[in-house]
Amino acid sequence: xxxxxxxxxxxxxxxxxxxxxxxxxxxxxxxxxxxxxxxxxxxxxxxxxxxxxxxxxxxxxxxxxxxxxxxxxxxxxxxxxxxxxxxxxxxxxxxxxxxxxxxxxxxxxxxxxxxxxxxxxxxxxxxxxxxxxxxxxxxxxxxxxxxxxxxxxxxxxxxxxxxxxxxxxxxxxxxxxxxxxxxxxxxxxxxxxxxxxxxxxxxxxxxxxxxxxxxxxxxxxxxxxxxxxxxxxxxxxxxxxxxxxxxxxxxxxxxxxxxxxxxxxxxxxxxxxxxxxxxxxxxxxxxxxxxxxxxxxxxxxxxxxxxxxxxxxxxxxxxxxxxxxxxxxxxxxxxxxxxxxxxxxxxxxxxxxxxxxxxxxxxxxxxxxxxxxxxxxxxxxxxxxxxxxxxxxxxxxxxxxxxxxxxxxxxxxxxxxxxxxxxxxxxxxxxxxxxxxxxxxxxxxxxxxxxxxxxxxxxxxxxxxxxxxxxxxxxxxxxxxxxxxxxxxxxxxxxxxxxxxx
Amino acid sequence: xxxxxxxxxxxxxxxxxxxxxxxxxxxxxxxxxxxxxxxxxxxxxxxxxxxxxxxxxxxxxxxxxxxxxxxxxxxxxxxxxxxxxxxxxxxxxxxxxxxxxxxxxxxxxxxxxxxxxxxxxxxxxxxxxxxxxxxxxxxxxxxxxxxxxxxxxxxxxxxxxxxxxxxxxxxxxxxxxxxxxxxxxxxxxxxxxxxxxxxxxxxxxxxxxxxxxxxxxxxxxxxxxxxxxxxxxxxxxxxxxxxxxxxxxxxxxxxxxxxxxxxxxxxxxxxxxxxxxxxxxxxxxxxxxxxxxxxxxxxxxxxxxxxxxxxxxxxxxxxxx
Numbered sequence: 001x002x003x004x005x006x007x008x009x010x011x012x013x014x015x016x017x018x019x020x021x022x023x024x025x026x027x028x029x030x031x032x033x034x035x036x037x038x039x040x041x042x043x044x045x046x047x048x049x050x051x052x053x054x055x056x057x058x059x060x061x062x063x064x065x066x067x068x069x070x071x072x073x074x075x076x077x078x079x080x081x082x083x084x085x086x087x088x089x090x091x092x093x094x095x096x097x098x099x100x101x102x103x104x105x106x107x108x109x110x111x112x113x114x115x116x117x118x119x120x121x122x123x124x125x126x127x128x129x130x131x132x133x134x135x136x137x138x139x140x141x142x143x144x145x146x147x148x149x150x151x152x153x154x155x156x157x158x159x160x161x162x163x164x165x166x167x168x169x170x171x172x173x174x175x176x177x178x179x180x181x182x183x184x185x186x187x188x189x190x191x192x193x194x195x196x197x198x199x200x201x202x203x204x205x206x207x208x209x210x211x212x213x214x215x216x217x218x219x220x221x222x223x224x225x226x227x228x229x230x231x232x233x234x235x236x237x238x239x240x241x242x243x244x245x246x247x248x249x250x251x252x253x254x255x256x257x258x259x260x261x262x263x264x265x266x267x268x269x270x271x272x273x274x275x276x277x278x279x280x281x282x283x284x285x286x287x288x289x290x291x292x293x294x295x296x297x298x299x300x301x302x303x304x305x306x307x308x309x310x311x312x313x314x315x316x317x318x319x320x321x322x323x324x325x326x327x328x329x330x331x332x333x334x335x336x337x338x339x340x341x342x343x344x345x346x347x348x349x350x351x352x353x354x355x356x357x358x359x360x361x362x363x364x365x366x367x368x369x370x371x372x373x374x375x376x377x378x379x380x381x382x383x384x385x386x387x388x389x390x391x392x393x394x395x396x397x398x399x400x401x402x403x404x405x406x407x408x409x410x411x412x413x414x415x416x417x418x419x420x421x422x423x424x425x426x427x428x429x430x431x432x433x434x435x436x437x438x439x440x441x442x443x444x445x446x447x448x449x450x451x452x453x454x455x456x457x458x459x460x461x462x463x464x465x466x467x468x469x470x471x472x473x474x475x476x477x478x479x480x481x482x483x484x485x486x487x488x489x490x491x492x493x494x495x496x497x498x499x500x501x502x
Numbered sequence: 503x504x505x506x507x508x509x510x511x512x513x514x515x516x517x518x519x520x521x522x523x524x525x526x527x528x529x530x531x532x533x534x535x536x537x538x539x540x541x542x543x544x545x546x547x548x549x550x551x552x553x554x555x556x557x558x559x560x561x562x563x564x565x566x567x568x569x570x571x572x573x574x575x576x577x578x579x580x581x582x583x584x585x586x587x588x589x590x591x592x593x594x595x596x597x598x599x600x601x602x603x604x605x606x607x608x609x610x611x612x613x614x615x616x617x618x619x620x621x622x623x624x625x626x627x628x629x630x631x632x633x634x635x636x637x638x639x640x641x642x643x644x645x646x647x648x649x650x651x652x653x654x655x656x657x658x659x660x661x662x663x664x665x666x667x668x669x670x671x672x673x674x675x676x677x678x679x680x681x682x683x684x685x686x687x688x689x690x691x692x693x694x695x696x697x698x699x700x701x702x703x704x705x706x707x708x709x710x711x712x713x714x715x716x717x718x719x720x721x722x723x724x725x726x727x728x729x730x731x732x733x734x735x736x737x738x739x740x741x742x743x744x745x746x747x748x749x750x751x752x753x754x755x756x757x758x759x760x761x762x763x764x765x766x767x768x769x770x771x772x773x774x775x776x777x778x779x780x781x782x783x784x785x786x787x788x789x790x791x792x793x794x795x796x797x798x799x800x801x802x803x804x805x806x807x808x809x810x811x812x813x814x815x816x817x818x819x820x821x822x823x
Contacts, residue, residue: 150630150713157722158710172796261714263706263793269541335703335792483634484796487711 001059014433016225020067028070036083042355045447046090047462048098063373079105086354086469099124112182142168154183161497172482184501192461200458208499213246214441216295218448221437223297234422235299244408249278250442251401261487262339281315299425340395344477344489356469358444363396370438370445394492430456465499515599526737527551536785558730566627576623577731580616584735587612588742594769596667597759605664624720635719645803652810656687670753686813693806695743702788744780
């Protein structure tokens with residue numbers, strides 16, 4: 001893939017660690033046609049700068065990553081959504097934020113912009129005033145006898161993030177689900193632009209609170225790549241330790257919450273207890289339950305205290321004892337299995353077309369993991385396997401989590417065994433450059449791209465949460481299921497609203 | 503003598519109605535506390551349902567603009583119907599004023615009317631959740647009501663009456679013996695009770711997921727005192743079913759018409775003990791099972807209907823009517 005990109009584009013300087021190529025309009029259009037034939041070149045991200053569109057691609061066979069850029073002074077670029085459906089919402093977002101128009105986009109409706117912001121096109125060179133008269137959002141038409149609609153949200157009966165779901169049903173059976181997101185748009189990218197690295201890092205940590213470690217790591221990795229800053233070895237290992245603790249906490253919480261959505265509260269109580277233990281250990285070791293702002297460009301903000309090692313080893317022992325009986329209960333509870341097996345099935349082909357990672361991908365046979373491919377330190381020195389299931393149902397997504405909990409327990413132990421001594425932070429010396437990083441969060445891979453000026457100001461940062469490629473699949477998963485099973489499917493996906501709405 | 507008896511029956515009736523009103527929130531609270539303890543949580547205090555009802559009674563009622571008279575009157579209708587139905591079930595004494603006028607069939611009719619109005623009110627405002635809840639509730643009802651009636655027929659064939667007080671007298675007389683039909687009827691009635699009260703695995707009273715709700719979805723638009731009445735009616739219904747099962751299948755302790763104060767006291771204490779036992783069993787059952795798919799309701803309640811039907815047939819064959 002990189003050879004092909006080099007042959008059609010001009011390699012840009014100062015883009016690390018993956019190469020970036022400037023493409024002409026014709027070359028971009030040609031790339032779109034090529035993509036149609038290259039199924040294993042998956043979309044990693046599509047984002048814009050003031051008048052440039054960038055696209056990150058991954059060659060899944062060679063495990064290489066490349067970025068292509070198209071300068072579009074007229075404010076239009078050929079859409080890639082036709083060949084990579086995961087790009088549809090990204091292109092709609094680019095239209096909403098930058099006013100750069102994707103030509104022949106199959107679905108040109110606004111996405112994040114509900115016309116309730118004080119300005120329109122916030123990231124364009126000259127943001128216009130809002131229209132003031134928001135038109136009703138045109139949902140896709142559904143026709144047929146006996147169909148009725150159930151609008152759900154954005155405010156839900158439980159305390160969860162806001163999102164609107166429009167169900168079209170025939171009795172209890174869902175014929176189509178259409179999502180409308182964007183209610184928690186915080187203008188993160190707008191806020192990041194023009195801030196110092198430290199300030200932008202704090203914003204990156206708040207893109208999605210449950211994966212704050214992974215988002216901070218992705219941002220730090222991108223900044224370090226951009227300015228060529230070294231990271232002390234101990235800091236690299238501590239980052240992995242925090243990331244695995246975060247994965248543990250989230251997966252444990254999810255397993256319980258999925259069972260609770262089938263009204264089996266016992267698992268929620270037991271898994272909640274284990275999750276709480278992880279969070280308290282994290283608090284004791286790193287001074288924050290979610291370990292927010294603990295990973296910073298140049299290393300980590302706090303070192304693991306001397307007694308922290310024993311605390312974490314004790315935690316691993318506790319979970320290793322308490323978790324297997326819970327897994328047995330889950331596996332042997334017929335009434336619970338009846339709800340999860342066969343519910344919310346996602347086809348493997350669809351997962352590949354959208355390039356979905358994490359438990360959504362792995363439950364449907366797509367076993368990619370950023371820790372292994374393209375891979376990053378220190379996971380090259382650790383032994384672990386990535387669980388892959390092919391059923392694609394809620395049960396498979398639960399099992400991916402169960403296996404990942406076991407893998408993370410082993411990883412935490414290995415990390416503690418191999419944790420090197422030394423400093424944990426080296427100040428970052430600013431330098432102009434662009435960098436990107438892929439980090440595996442508990443949901444899937446996060447791709448963060450950052451451009452830094454020579455005085456250490458972040459001119460543009462784009463954190464792409466894994467939820468971008470998972471949300472659309474939820475619409476497919478629920479089709480043909482019954483309305484009452486939607487919460488179960490939704491929880492088994494557990495996509496981030498905040499990470500997606502930015 | 504007759505006048506004294508009638509007077510006493512009237513007094514007992516009033517005492518029973520007050521007792522049920524007083525105990526109902528406590529029973530719901532007890533189930534919640536036991537469920538919480540089983541999950542290793544401390545849980546809300548026992549009096550929380552009382553406090554919740556008081557809070558709701560104090561709050562203002564928020565009505566949808568297009569709510570009709572039906573929506574506003576339904577809470578009163580539902581509460582009255584279920585309270586009245588509960589008053590028919592002998593709890594501590596069979597000497598009840600309403601015994602002579604109302605029987606098991608009347609009880610089923612009262613419950614059905616309450617549900618009918620609630621389902622109409624659910625659809626009245628025109629929200630999608632109300633309609634969703636009403637349609638699910640009616641689906642459950644169409645399956646649960648025949649099963650309930652079959653149970654009543656089984657018992658009626660055996661006892662030759664549908665009057666609850668006479669059933670209790672007959673059961674206490676010891677002439678029943680151990681009967682397969684009654685066991686089948688008991689299982690069937692338990693299943694119906696679970697469905698009718700919206701408990702796991704049919705419905706989850708504690709859920710916050712609007713799409714999975716049945717009863718909660720139907721009453722989602724209610725607020726203030728309206729909601730308080732509907733919640734209270736729901737709590738009353740739980741007591742009603744426990745009292746009903748207890749009076750048909752475990753009638754021991756219930757005082758007979760001419761019993762003295764000691765027997766009455768025993769009746770009261772055993773009734774409360776029966777409720778506590780019921781709460782423990784319900785909480786344990788609910789903790790140990792996940793909710794079933796909406797389309798499985800038919801299998802569950804179809805099973806209940808089948809069991810009660812078998813019970814009636816066995817009885818028919820064995821007694822050779």
